[in-house]
Amino acid sequence: MGTPTSVRDRADDPVRRPAPAPGVGGRTRPWGTWLWPGVLALVLGLYGAGGPQLWEDELTTWDVVTRPTGRLLDTVQNVDAVLAAYYLLLHAWTGLFGDSDLALRMPSVLAAAGAAVCTALIGERLFGRRAGLVAGLLLALAPVMTRYAQEARPYALVVLAVALATLLLLRALDRPEGVARWSLYALAVAAVGLLHLLALTALAGHTVAAAAKGRTAVVRFGLAALAGLVAASPVVVLGLTQAARQLSWIPRPDLWALAGIWPQLFGSGLLAGAAMTLAVPAWAGAAREAAGDRAPLLALTVAAVAPPLVLWTVSHGDVSYFYYRYLLFTLPAWAVLAGAGLRGLRARSAVAVALAGLALLTLPDQRWLREPYAHFWHGVDYRGAAATIRKYHRPGDAVVYERGDAYWRLLDAGVRHYLPPELRPRDVFLARSAAARADLWPTECPDPARCLGGEPRLWLVVQAGEDDPLNTLPAAQAAALRARYTSTGTERLTGVRVALLVRKD
Template sequence: MVTPSSAPSSVAAPVLDRPPPARHPDGRRDDGQRRHGVWLWPTLVTLALTVYEIGRPLLWEDELNTWDMAGRSLGQLLDAVQRVDAVLGTYYVLLHGWMTVFGDSATALRMPSALAMAGTAGCTALIGQRLFGHRAGLAAGLLFALTPVVTRYAHEARPYALVVLAATVATLLLLRALERPESAWRWTAYALSMAAVGLLHLIALTVLAGHLVAVARRARGERSVALRFGCAVLAGTALVVPVALLGRAQAGRQISWIPGPDLWGLVTFWPQLYASALVAGAVTTLAVLAWGERRPSTRGPLLVASALAVLPPLLLWAVSHGDTSYFFYRYLLFTLPAWTVLAGAGLCAVRSRGVVAAVLVALAVLTLPDQQAVRRPFAHFWQGIDYEGAARTIEKYHRPGDAVVFDRGDDYWRMLDVGVRFYLPDRLRPRDVFLGTSAADRAELWPTECPDPAACLKDEPRIWLVVAGDAADPLDALPADQARALRARYTATGAERVTGVTVALLVRTSS
């Protein structure tokens, strides 16, 4: 018979030193309802928060790139990742299959991210339960759910939410393997989870820094644990080597815009990591309170959770002082679960359920402005671009036979053509006058343009012109040869300006 511990209910025996007890530290049996409750409520709360208004923010440039890449044929997609975005290839393939079943609306594109964040909340609660007990696990999962950045990236058709889930699942599976290190199945599951982490985003493999700390503590009493861990890591990361080699070769053109971080960068990225200075301060404060407990039974779990939270940013900051910088807050979102686990332990250190509930409710209320901010139409943009408004203008006044010209120039990163095409209905696909070779056909992120603009005009009666900005003469935004060819045959009859975009109508002059 297992003797109940005298520790408070929020503190569990450390799983890193021995298998978990059959009962909770307060003596109550760990029944199925209690186990399910610790992950169920955080999962449901996160799902509700992330699904709400998921389609409201406009797709921004990176999401449009996702839609364009994942919407290609599988052969075109695999050809493209040989040249660009290899590190995102796994995500594109997964989303390609998802789109085949569920369509390509903004809601459909983002739903995998929302589901991933909901799953992460449940896993976060289970990790917190294993390390610090039931109440701490439940608090950790709910704190994760209430963090505004969780909603922000649940509303993002990019792989970051899936990366957070994969890294959190890997941590949970490692803790399970350390409970029963003789189980080959548990180590196999962990190896596969680490492969998933690397295939979704190479930078997230820095989570291994925290895993090493957990293994080092457990291996002090059983050296074979280190060997099993090493074999699992090698097996998992071996599957990632081809992607790593391609990604390294492509890094110069994909993340060269990230500046090398200085020491102050370790501080300034903090509020961005939470999308809320208030939550950043609250979680950090609660994490410090967890360390204030200083109970022998929690020292190991606190050390491991802290390593998972702190070591990846420090490691990424250090390696970003070479030729390529990788230090960007959204690449480190996978550390959030560890921070909320620490915060959950600190919150439950007060040993009053009423206080815990009051803090969670207060945080939910105080972060409402931050939650509203991440749901605004232009919440995802550095500079707002109303693709939907531009598409709505063309749809409203469209006539059969109309064509379109897009400003691709030096600002092609704005992806005006892809953005307008996304928001136009499928039945409306005007000819892209100056399109040479499409991005899909050339296995790239962007297309080429017609080398002789005058020859590419087919005497369409009307051409829609879509350019960035709000210049008085929209034709001035085009390359000189394109503008010259259009002016020779067409006259601008009007323009409508929406955020970041001008849509003008050109009508053919009589010859």
């Protein structure tokens, strides 16, 4: 007689009751599990996305993607082959939506939202709805995801590609005999390799997940992964030949670098500590449950930890690859592990309080990300320099940009980007543009005195520091300008100085 009550109590227990399979019994997947993480990531990515000025890497993106298609393809033959797919995608995008700061960053905003959705679906598939919701929200809240959602570089797209590949792998492992699902997974692996070859280290976690499903799954996984690698191989091979040139600035990592990579991955030391701490109860719960629950935890742990260890190890060779933004694709694995750890909290209010606490921890970082120079190592007010030239410009004016040893500051590209298309003064000392050279760097006139024209006024754009702005230029350029021009005034801005030179009578 007491049995009905006992059975009902067990059936109403959210921990004991198994979640119905999607589509079974007329039920569908709850849209809130993936919708809210996607909306949160989209809102955080859009809010203030046009505020921070483009920094040097983003200016490189702008310069390359606004070249004609033929010149773009010529460029990636010489440099940035690993970004060729991203450049072509953004080239098509800017052709439709323009090249404003927001337009350039919008694909990354959308990718960050998509990554949050995929992360939530991975968590739901492996550990239930609550774990999926928490995982997606955690990824959306991570300041580093907002940072790279608001950047015209491919890293948010890489996170999306790896998360989508993981989700497609899980679907394929549900029915390892099928061909269509493995084909989709192969395409996703190819996308990962085309967007960033270092992200292919994510296959370590995928290998563990396939191995847990048996021999058939391992064989099908191997064939699909190989197909994806073959599709991406031209970019991978060409990218490896360019690695020494492009990554020479990254130092060889020591043990301190390995220890310090984890806070950088999240963009917040507090959030990194919280997320990693939350992964502990996930393993503790698996130890008390069936062994089958440990396989996804092991695969996720390998996906989160193996790529940094692999890149740290190989970075002790001729080229170092160990930099945090190249490892952002591990964040979905960390988020799902944290979501699995929080699923033990039965009360929804406790989960809400935990998420609210994590959101408060990230608030200072989120605010800082909207500052004008949030993307810079050393801020440069390109926008202000362009505004000065535009305000006082006269027809017939020309411009001189400092390049030299500090060309990485990209004063020419930065000012050109923020000037209107109809106002592009002649670049006096430019001999051959970067686009014409199929490269990222231009060449300058070898004889500055002969390259000067008859312009009555020249705008001089140099880095801040020297009292006399001409002192920042190469000696031959400075001498040629001093012989024919005199300075009539300067504008001091953050990281840059704009001077107006007038021709001597």
